[in-house]
Amino acid sequence: MTPDMKNDRSDPTQPSAPAPQPDPGCTPTLPGFTCGLDATLRIIAGKWKPLILYFLAQGGPYRYGELRRAVRDVSDKMLIQQLKELEADGLVKRTDYKEVPPRVDYSLTPLGRSLAEALVPLCSWGTEHMAEVSRVFAQRDGWTTKGR
Amino acid sequence: MTPDMKNDRSDPTQPSAPAPQPDPGCTPTLPGFTCGLDATLRIIAGKWKPLILYFLAQGGPYRYGELRRAVRDVSDKMLIQQLKELEADGLVKRTDYKEVPPRVDYSLTPLGRSLAEALVPLCSWGTEHMAEVSRVFAQRDGWTTKGR
DNA sequence: TGGGGCACTTACCAAATGGTGCATACTTGT
DNA sequence: ACAAGTATGCACCATTTGGTAAGTGCCCCA
Numbered sequence: 001m002t003p004d005m006k007n008d009r010s011d012p013t014q015p016s017a018p019a020p021q022p023d024p025g026c027t028p029t030l031p032g033f034t035c036g037l038d039a040t041l042r043i044i045a046g047k048w049k050p051l052i053l054y055f056l057a058q059g060g061p062y063r064y065g066e067l068r069r070a071v072r073d074v075s076d077k078m079l080i081q082q083l084k085e086l087e088a089d090g091l092v093k094r095t096d097y098k099e100v101p102p103r104v105d106y107s108l109t110p111l112g113r114s115l116a117e118a119l120v121p122l123c124s125w126g127t128e129h130m131a132e133v134s135r136v137f138a139q140r141d142g143w144t145t146k147g148r
Numbered sequence: 149m150t151p152d153m154k155n156d157r158s159d160p161t162q163p164s165a166p167a168p169q170p171d172p173g174c175t176p177t178l179p180g181f182t183c184g185l186d187a188t189l190r191i192i193a194g195k196w197k198p199l200i201l202y203f204l205a206q207g208g209p210y211r212y213g214e215l216r217r218a219v220r221d222v223s224d225k226m227l228i229q230q231l232k233e234l235e236a237d238g239l240v241k242r243t244d245y246k247e248v249p250p251r252v253d254y255s256l257t258p259l260g261r262s263l264a265e266a267l268v269p270l271c272s273w274g275t276e277h278m279a280e281v282s283r284v285f286a287q288r289d290g291w292t293t294k295g296r
Numbered sequence: 297t298g299g300g301g302c303a304c305t306t307a308c309c310a311a312a313t314g315g316t317g318c319a320t321a322c323t324t325g326t
Numbered sequence: 327a328c329a330a331g332t333a334t335g336c337a338c339c340a341t342t343t344g345g346t347a348a349g350t351g352c353c354c355c356a
Contacts, residue, residue, distance in 0.1 A: 034220050036274030037202050037267065039281040043274075045195075047344075054185050064303055072182055075345060080304060089284045101353050102303045111280060118273040119185065121266035126184030126191075132259060133187045136237045195314075212333055223315055228334060249323050250333040 040118070043089060048074050048082045050119055053108065056092060057116035061107035091115060188266070191237060196222050196230045198267055201256065204240060205264035209255035239263060 033039040044050050048071060055070045056062060062070065068079050083106060086092040091112035097103040108116060126133065181187040192198050196219060203218045204210060210218065216227050231254060234240040239260035245251040256264060274281065 033274070033278065033282070034199075035202075035271065036276070036278060037198060037271035038274065039278050040270045040274035041198055042285065043281055047193075050185060050189055051182075054183075065301085068303095076304070077306090077346085078344065081344090088288075090280065096303095101301075102351090104303065111277065114277070115273055118269035121269055122188045123183065123185035125263055125266040126181070126186065126188035128184070129259065129262070130181065130184060130187050132238065133191055134181070136191065140236075213331085224334075225316085225336090226314060229314090244333090247332095248321090249331070250321090252333060 040115070043091070044115070046082050046085065048078055049086060050122075052079075052082060052086065053091065053112060053116045054119055054123065056106060056108045057113060057119075061095065061105040063103065063105045067106060086112070188263070191239070192263070194230050194233065196226060197234060198270070200227075200230060200234065201239065201260060201264045202267055202271065204254060204256045205261060205267075209243070209253040211251065211253045215254060234260070 033042075044053070051071050051074075052067070055067065064079075064083075067083075068074060068076070071079065083092065083094070087094050090109055093107050093109050093112075095105050095107070097105075181190075192201070199219050199222075200215065203215065212227075212231075215231075216222060216224065219227065231240065231242070235242050235254075238257055241255050241257050241260075243253050243255070245253075
């Protein structure tokens with residue numbers, strides 16, 4: 001067993017790479033974030049936020065009800081909650097017309113709009129690879145080609 | 149005042165827009181997804197997945213330990229878990245060298261690489277707007293200028 | 297007068313998510 | 327012998343997240 005060359009290179013006792021550098025386009029400037037992606041992810045954390053941003057980016061301001069119909073499967077509670085957070089984070093603007101049957105609409109702030117644009121490639125990716133993606137989910141949901 | 153024109157246009161009893169169309173770049177083809185973005189989001193759902201993909205995209209294959217040091221604050225359990233899912237989803241490839249002190253490394257599959265590229269704009273966005281973002285988090289974490 | 301819509305709000309609950317710590321099997325260094 | 331490192335597995339627990347269902351005040355319509 002060639003005892004002195006079992007680990008030909010990169011022997012585990014001496015880490016080959018101390019720590020990968022998180023750089024290209026990622027300059028850790030502010031504290032708390034390891035990189036820009038980290039920062040972004042924390043802002044859009046929440047099941048519905050990216051979707052909301054994206055829908056809002058498609059059409060002009062949407063009324064609450066429209067939005068809820070657009071983002072299918074979202075409950076009132078969730079939609080409101082995420083909208084509030086997005087508003088607090090300065091990504092969406094809420095306009096309350098103070099009318100008597102309530103009328104409110106939501107639109108993107110410039111910041112929100114810029115973020116929504118960064119989301120576009122993700123959308124395209126999903127569209128392009130939807131076949132693979134749905135295949136993946138098919139088996140995730142406990143499902144085999146042979147039925148059952 | 150002006151009782152008959154309170155709802156000048158788009159009176160609430162008659163929805164102005166029946167349902168916003170989720171189209172530009174989003175063609176709902178396969179069942180289950182409202183649009184491409186939806187599909188993508190489900191694949192990268194999980195606190196660390198985008199980060200893992202992104203790190204993997206930066207350097208070549210990473211050994212498990214390197215990855216964990218790179219993605220700071222991630223626990224073993226989480227990292228392993230997410231790596232397994234990514235592997236199952238065909239985004240990363242795991243190579244086990246079957247050596248005696250365990251040696252394993254992870255790299256992106258072509259699919260994973262393409263997804264990682266779609267993540268780039270998010271990273272740039274985060275980097276560009278990191279100031280705003282960290283301001284947002286400052287107040288989210290219950291924080292006032294006047295301390296405590 | 298009753299039903300429905302609007303935009304929310306609240307209470308309660310289940311499930312997902314994530315963290316800590318211990319265990320494994322084996323090696324190398326001291 | 328013992329600590330440390332390698333890549334994981336697993337049990338247990340706390341927190342977070344998300345969902346359901348109900349209620350609110352006010353209006354319009356039949």
